[in-house]
Amino acid sequence: MKKYFFLIVSTFVIFTILSTSVSAETINELQDKVNELEKDQQSVQSEAGEVKNEVQETKEKIEENQEMQAQTNSEIVEIDSKLTTTQNKLTAKENEIATTNNEITETENEITKTEEEITQLKEDIEELQAEIIALQEKIDAREELLKNRLRSIQESGGNINYIEVILGAQSFGDFINRATAVNKIMDSDKTIMEEQQADREKLEKNKQELEESKKELEEKQASLEASKKELEAKKAQLVAQKSELDSIKATLDQQMNKKQELMANLEHEEDELHTHQMSLAEQQETLNNQAAIIEKAKKEAQQKINQKIQQQQQQQQASGGSSSSGSSSGGSLSAGGNGSLIWPTTGRQSSGFGPRSFNGGSYHYGLDIANGTGTPVSAAASGVVTRANYSPSYGNVIYIYHVDLDLTTVYAHLNSIGVSLGQSVSQGQYIGGMGNTGESFGSHLHFEVHQGSWSYHGGVNPINYLP
Missing domain, CATH: 1.10.287 (Helix Hairpins)
Incomplete structure (x- = not known):
C-alpha cells in the first residue's frame, strides 16, 4: 500500500x-x-x-x-x-x-x-x-x-265334587269342618297360582333389569374408552x-x-x-x-x-x-549509538524497540520515554516538519525529515504541538510537550526513526542513532 x-x-x-x-x-x-x-x-x-x-x-x-x-x-x-x-x-x-x-x-x-x-x-x-x-x-x-x-285330579276323574264332600258330612260339626277344609283347599290353590304368577313376573323383571344394567354399563364404558x-x-x-x-x-x-x-x-x-x-x-x-x-x-x-x-x-x-547549526539538548538517557541524533526528551526508557511479551506479542517500532505530562520534547536533529497534526493512533504527532542524515523521526502521543507543517527546525528546538493522546497508556513520548521517509512497515531501532 x-x-x-x-x-x-x-x-x-x-x-x-x-x-x-x-x-x-x-x-x-x-x-x-x-x-x-x-x-x-x-x-x-x-x-x-x-x-x-x-x-x-x-x-x-x-x-x-x-x-x-x-x-x-x-x-x-x-x-x-x-x-x-x-x-x-x-x-x-x-x-x-x-x-x-x-x-x-x-x-x-x-x-x-x-x-x-x-x-x-x-x-x-x-x-x-x-x-x-x-x-x-x-x-x-x-x-x-x-x-x-x-x-291327583286326573286320577280321580278329572274333577273333585266339593258338594259331595260337604253333603257327606255326618254331623253339623263335620259339615263345618268339611266346608272349611274345602275353602282352605280352594284358597291354597288360588294363592299358589297367584304366587307362582308373581314370582314368574318378578323373575322376568329381574332378568330384564339385569340385562339392561349390564348393557348400559358396557355401553358407558365403551363410550368412555x-x-x-x-x-x-x-x-x-x-x-x-x-x-x-x-x-x-x-x-x-x-x-x-x-x-x-x-x-x-x-x-x-x-x-x-x-x-x-x-x-x-x-x-x-x-x-x-x-x-x-x-x-x-x-x-x-x-x-x-x-x-x-x-x-x-x-x-x-x-x-x-x-x-547554521542547531543547538543540542536532550536528556540524561544513554544509548551508546553513533550520536547522529540527540535524545528528544528526558525521563526513563519505559519500552524498547522490538517484540513485546505483552499486548499479544506485538512488535514495537519505536522507543518509549516516560515522564510527566508537558515535559519538553525537542527535535533530535535539524530538519523540516512534514507532519504536525492529530492521528487516531499516534494522537498529536510530529514528523521531521532530516535532509543531511536522510532520516525521518516521529514524535507521538504529544500533549501539545509547537511547530507547523513545512516549518524548518534546528536540533534541540522545542517542538511540543509530552502527553498521553491517541492509543496511549500513561504520559510518554513514542519516538521512531525511519531511514529516508516514513515507512508503513516500521522504522529502525532509535538506539543506534542516540548517544
Whole structure:
C-alpha cells in the first residue's frame, strides 16, 4: 500500500528549504533540484489520484455494506415477526394440550368411577342372580306341587265334587269342618297360582333389569374408552403439531442468530471502512500539504536560480555561503549509538524497540520515554516538519525529515504541538510537550526513526542513532 508514499518526496523539498546560501549551489544544481521537485510533484499527483480512487472504492463499499445492513435488518424484522407468530401458535398449542390433558384426566376419572359402578353392579348382579335362583327354585317347587295336584285330579276323574264332600258330612260339626277344609283347599290353590304368577313376573323383571344394567354399563364404558382414545389421539396430534412448531422456532432462532451475527459483522466492517475512509482523508490532506510544500520549494529554487543569474551578471566572482547549526539538548538517557541524533526528551526508557511479551506479542517500532505530562520534547536533529497534526493512533504527532542524515523521526502521543507543517527546525528546538493522546497508556513520548521517509512497515531501532 502506498499510504505514505508522499513522504519520499520530502527529501527534495527539505533540501531546497534548508539551503540558506544562494551561492552554495550552481545554477545547474538548482535546475536539477527544480527538475527533481517536478518529478516528485508528479509522483504526489499520481499518489493523490490513487488515493482518490481508493476513497471512491471505499465509499462504494460503505454504500454496499449499508444496503446489505438494510436488507439484513429487514430479514431480521421478518424473522422476528415469524418468531412472534410461531410463539403465539406454540402458546395456543400448549394451552390446547393442557386442556386436552384435563379432559383426559376427567375421562379417566369417569372411567374409574364407571369401573367402580360396574364392580358394584357385579355384586348386585350376584345378589340378583341368587334371588333369581331362589325364585326359580320356588317356582320349580310350586310347579312340582301343581303337577302332583293335577295328577291327583286326573286320577280321580278329572274333577273333585266339593258338594259331595260337604253333603257327606255326618254331623253339623263335620259339615263345618268339611266346608272349611274345602275353602282352605280352594284358597291354597288360588294363592299358589297367584304366587307362582308373581314370582314368574318378578323373575322376568329381574332378568330384564339385569340385562339392561349390564348393557348400559358396557355401553358407558365403551363410550368412555372411545372418548379416551379420541382424546389421546387428539393429544398426540397436538404434540406432533407442537413438535413441528418447536422445530420451526428452532430454525427461526438459528436464522435469527445467523442474521444477527451477519449484522454485527457488517457493522464492524462498516466501522473499519469508515476508519479507513478517515485514514484516506488524512492521506489526502497530507498529500495536499505535501504538494503545497513542493510548489513552494519549486518557487524558492527558481528564485535562487534567478538570484544566481542576477549575481553572475553583477559580479565576476561567486559569493560565499554560510551555514547554521542547531543547538543540542536532550536528556540524561544513554544509548551508546553513533550520536547522529540527540535524545528528544528526558525521563526513563519505559519500552524498547522490538517484540513485546505483552499486548499479544506485538512488535514495537519505536522507543518509549516516560515522564510527566508537558515535559519538553525537542527535535533530535535539524530538519523540516512534514507532519504536525492529530492521528487516531499516534494522537498529536510530529514528523521531521532530516535532509543531511536522510532520516525521518516521529514524535507521538504529544500533549501539545509547537511547530507547523513545512516549518524548518534546528536540533534541540522545542517542538511540543509530552502527553498521553491517541492509543496511549500513561504520559510518554513514542519516538521512531525511519531511514529516508516514513515507512508503513516500521522504522529502525532509535538506539543506534542516540548517544
